[in-house]
Amino acid sequence: MKIALISSGFLPVVDGVSVAIANRLQQLSRQGHSVLLLVPDYAALGQTYPDWQTHVGSILPNVKVVPLESNPALGLAFERDVKPKAYRTVLAELGAFAPDIIHVDEPERLSFCLLKKPGIAYARQHNIPCVGFFHTHYIDYIDDYVTCPKIFTAGIQALFKVLFAWIYNSYDATLVASPTTYQAVCRMGIRNAVQDDFLGFDAPSFWAVQRQPHFFEQTYGLKNLENTVRLVFVGRLTPDKGWGFTCHAARQLIKAVNPADVSLIIVGDGPLRESLEQDLGSLFTHVHLLGRIPPQQMPALLANSDIHVTASAKETTGLTVLEASASGIPILAPRAGGVVDYIYDGQTGFLFNPQDPEDFVQKLRFLIENMTVRQAMGAAGKDHVIPYSWEQAVERLLIFWQTKISERTREKFQTTLHSPPQPPESGGS
Template identity: 30%
Template structure:
């Protein structure tokens, strides 16, 4: 199979979109498929042995945003893919889908960014409706839209997006593992994070407005805790101000074994943002054997079983966030039970199995497009 991936985000930018695209490409390489990547300027020239083609981009909040370019259709025409994979389509992805339709190539769109949620959070009023109309227009062009959560499915169904299916995300079950806690590097990190045996409350992710990390100010004055933050982004100055008085250790952006060690050094994982379409870091925390505290909104609803592998707090209620964290801080056996339950919950979500499901969706749209070609080629009199 030949797959053209058109991605709104790619390396060196680190994001959930980038991670899932990289995992898909690695799987395609392992399983003998061919692929190309079309991404915003600044990307490496290849990944997993596949060529990466860059298009012009502008910078927005430290992210390169790919701009529409006639180069996209030429690349697709020259490569001749069996299917186009549009990762979190916006400007670049919309052009990829439109070009695929002009070339009679089926496409699969991955809904992964809450564009309308951004408009709501910034109180843009009428722009929220405009954002949803844009989302609907983009995704209606695709043969199939894959959504990561029940909340996303409900949102897209509400605005009338058609041809939807669920596709979750995989998690590295080996790299993120409770057994890492016994590693010397993790012990050294815990000594740094918890010099007096404090309970370590961890967060991993981009420091950006939609992540709402500043809500961890609700933990100010809670005894026996230390907060560890992994990541960077434009909201760092705001978070530093809002978390004044909270014992925080800033670990910066981490990846690979260093990121796995960080998860292993945490006792509780907290995610405060209400705009997650999925919540990949929640899965990673569960794989590492951590209980999770997250809002009862968006993707976390499907990932956190309240009272079983973590707690879901009332969205926008920082007092409830504090109550949930306090319960875990004060009850070590509860943390252990919830962490074990979280690990069990993700055991069937390896990237291999998740990517095999995706390839099945590729096959589905390829077969459906082929059937349409056959039907349109058959005279009407013969179809009766």
């Protein structure tokens, strides 16, 4: 199969979209499929990502990554968005590659950047399927970034719902990975949504790792963590990830547990880093912000932690939830968004009521004080995520892609079959 992927982001940026695509490429290459990936150019972020060049060109057998001209993204120093004029490159690369199907990750973000719905025109011209993948609840982020009366915020959100539905309904399908997200996109007016377990985790890497003594001291130079309960937070340090609630709840947590008995390990970067370091550092003895961690280091880091904590209520799936369960540690997460589909409340972790610091503290304190419960939940989590390996997730995606290709082939045949015969050309004397 020849597959063209167009994405709003890729490595070296580490987030749910880029990690998903990187794992998808590994599986597709291993199975011998030909893949073209079009992504923003990260050359301008060479100081932030000195290894950016390792993620462009022929990075795997049968996989070619083409960078597209880009601008700074949303005012964030560590991301890029494609420029409108990059659309010419998109069309040229698609024309040279001649894909069987086009798959677009985050078409709403790309549409706003390119000022065109990516892949649609080419797919219609060449009569091939073109599908989109819904990764991010951007509409829900408006509350975190726009300061204005609620009535105006609601109006902005309503407008974007209409725009996003218009964009996604232009595709042959909108793929989503969680049942909760499926319900959300249907409420937005997206009529072509298809839900399946299209996302996963790197099972061989996570299952191969064991806990090791003094891991954080030997790997990251962090001392005196062995006798603490290690809480690991993973995600961008931006307002949409619920850090405001985390800091608020932390002030109550220190009244319920001895702060010296707990260590906070935060993986990720963003504009809130300095304020988080100051706010949380004033409450706990052990607060360590590790910045960006390469995906290949995450299995060992999670396996040597004790509890994965997130306050983000706007995740569509939350790959780190799957990864934490695969690492054998329990999860504390809000009862909101797509994460609820991947946590068995009371069995593989706890769900707390969103924006309820008392519920958060009560459940986190219980996990901190009960090692046997943590171990039992961790073991249950490993069993729970068995169906979510990337191998299985990509196989589901391939089956779906092939179904759409076959449908289009039948449509072409039916059109040809029912077309009136053309009269023969008359010969001249």
